[in-house]
Amino acid sequence: MAKWRIMAKRTGNNRYLREMNQALLLDIIRVREGVSRIALASFTGLSATAIGAIVKGLLEEGYVHETGSGESSGGRKPVLLRLMPNRWFGIGVDVDARFLYLSILDHAGGVLWQRRQEGDGRVSPDATVSRIGALATEALRETGISKEKILGMGVSVPGIVDRRTRNIAFAPNLAWTDASIRGPLETAVGLPVLVENESVCSTLCEQWMGSCRLVEDFVQINIDTGIGAGLFLKGGLYRGTSGSAGEVGHIIVEDEGPLCTCGNHGCLETLSSLDAMLREAKASSFESFQATVRAGEPGCVAVMERASRSLGRAVAMLVNTLNPSRIVLGKRFPEYADLALRTVRDEVERLALKWPFAQMEVVPASFGEESSSYGAAILPIRQLMQPQQG
Numbered sequence: 001m002a003k004w005r006i007m008a009k010r011t012g013n014n015r016y017l018r019e020m021n022q023a024l025l026l027d028i029i030r031v032r033e034g035v036s037r038i039a040l041a042s043f044t045g046l047s048a049t050a051i052g053a054i055v056k057g058l059l060e061e062g063y064v065h066e067t068g069s070g071e072s073s074g075g076r077k078p079v080l081l082r083l084m085p086n087r088w089f090g091i092g093v094d095v096d097a098r099f100l101y102l103s104i105l106d107h108a109g110g111v112l113w114q115r116r117q118e119g120d121g122r123v124s125p126d127a128t129v130s131r132i133g134a135l136a137t138e139a140l141r142e143t144g145i146s147k148e149k150i151l152g153m154g155v156s157v158p159g160i161v162d163r164r165t166r167n168i169a170f171a172p173n174l175a176w177t178d179a180s181i182r183g184p185l186e187t188a189v190g191l192p193v194l195v196e197n198e199s200v201c202s203t204l205c206e207q208w209m210g211s212c213r214l215v216e217d218f219v220q221i222n223i224d225t226g227i228g229a230g231l232f233l234k235g236g237l238y239r240g241t242s243g244s245a246g247e248v249g250h251i252i253v254e255d256e257g258p259l260c261t262c263g264n265h266g267c268l269e270t271l272s273s274l275d276a277m278l279r280e281a282k283a284s285s286f287e288s289f290q291a292t293v294r295a296g297e298p299g300c301v302a303v304m305e306r307a308s309r310s311l312g313r314a315v316a317m318l319v320n321t322l323n324p325s326r327i328v329l330g331k332r333f334p335e336y337a338d339l340a341l342r343t344v345r346d347e348v349e350r351l352a353l354k355w356p357f358a359q360m361e362v363v364p365a366s367f368g369e370e371s372s373s374y375g376a377a378i379l380p381i382r383q384l385m386q387p388q389q390g
C-alpha cells in the first residue's frame with residue numbers, strides 16, 4: 001500500500017499524469033477485488049475530487065463497474081468498484097515447436113476462449129504468422145468479440161527476446177535466429193503485438209492470476225521438453241542486461257552428466273527435462289512414462305528420482321543466490337508433482353543454506369501448459385494497468 005502512495009502522481013493535471021493515476025487505480029481495483037473510492041483515496045493520497053474524476057472516466061470506458069457495498073464505519077455503506085468482466089480483452093499465443101496455444105482473456109482475468117492447435121510441421125516465422133492470424137480470426141468469430149475491444153496480442157516464444165530490437169534473438173527449438181515476427185504479425189492481425197519469452201509469460205501468469213499475486217520475489221521454473229525460468233524480483237520481472245536472464249536449464253548439476261546442446265555436460269536440461277527423462281527411460285511418451293513410474297517400475301522410478309534430485313540441486317542454487325520467498329515449478333511439472341515434489345524439496349533442504357531455506361517454499365504452479373498463453377494475453381492488459389513495468 002505504501003508503494004501505491006509513492007506511485008500516485010499528485011502534481012499537475014496533464015494527460016500523462018492523469019493516465020498514470022488512472023492505470024494505478026485500475027491496478028489497485030484489480031488487486032483488491034472490490035474497493036471503495038474512499039479506500040482508493042487513502043491508498044494513494046490523492047484527493048477525493050481527483051479520485052472521483054478518474055473513476056468517472058473508468059466507468060464511462062467500461063473498465064470498472066460498481067457492485068455491492070463494503071463494510072461501513074457508520075453511515076452510508078460505500079459502493080465498491082470492481083473490474084468490469086467481458087469488456088476489454090487480450091489475446092495470447094504460445095508458439096511452440098509442436099503446437100500453437102491461443103487464448104483470449106478479459107482484463108478482469110477471465111478466460112473466454114482457448115485452443116491448442118497441433119503443429120503442422122511449418123515453424124518458419126512466416127508460416128507461424130499466418131497460422132496465428134488464422135487462429136485469431138477463428139477465435140474472434142467464435143466469441144463474437146470485435147477487434148476494437150482487443151487491447152493487443154501477446155506472443156510467447158521459447159527463446160531469447162532482444163530487449164532492444166524486440167526480435168527473437170535465438171530460439172533453438174524453432175531454429176530461429178534474429179527472427180522478427182512482431183511487425184508482420186501486427187500487419188496480419190491489425191493489433192499491437194508484444195513478444196516475450198515463454199518462461200517469463202508463465203511467470204507473469206502465476207503472478208497475475210495464480211498463487212503469487214501478492215508475492216514480491218519468486219522464480220518460476222518451467223519444466224517441459226526443455227527447462228527455463230522467469231525471475232520476478234522486487235515486485236517486477238527481471239530480464240537481465242540483454243534479455244536472457246533465467247536460462248537455468250544450463251546450470252550444471254552433474255560434472256560428468258550427458259552432453260547438452262550448449263556444448264557442456266550435465267546441464268539441468270539434460271537431466272530433468274521431459275525429453276531427458278524419456279530418453280533415459282526409453283519411453284515413447286511422457287504419459288506412458290508417468291504411468292510406469294506410478295506402477296512402481298524400478299528403472300523408471302530411478303529416472304524420476306535422478307531428475308528430481310537434479311532439479312532440487314538447481315533450486316538450491318537459486319535459493320542461495322536470490323533468496324526468493326517461493327520457487328514455483330511450472331508448465332508440465334504440476335502433472336507429475338505427486339511423483340517428484342517430495343524429492344525436490346528434500347534435496348533443496350539438504351543443499352540450500354538454512355537461513356534462505358527457512359524463509360521459502362517450493363510449490364507446483366497453479367497453471368500448467370496453458371500458462372504461457374495466458375501470460376502472453378496478460379501482456380497488453382498489463383500495459384493498461386502497469387505501464388511503468390514495460
Ligand SMILES: [Zn+2]
Nearest residue numbers: 250260262267
Ligand atoms: Zn547446456
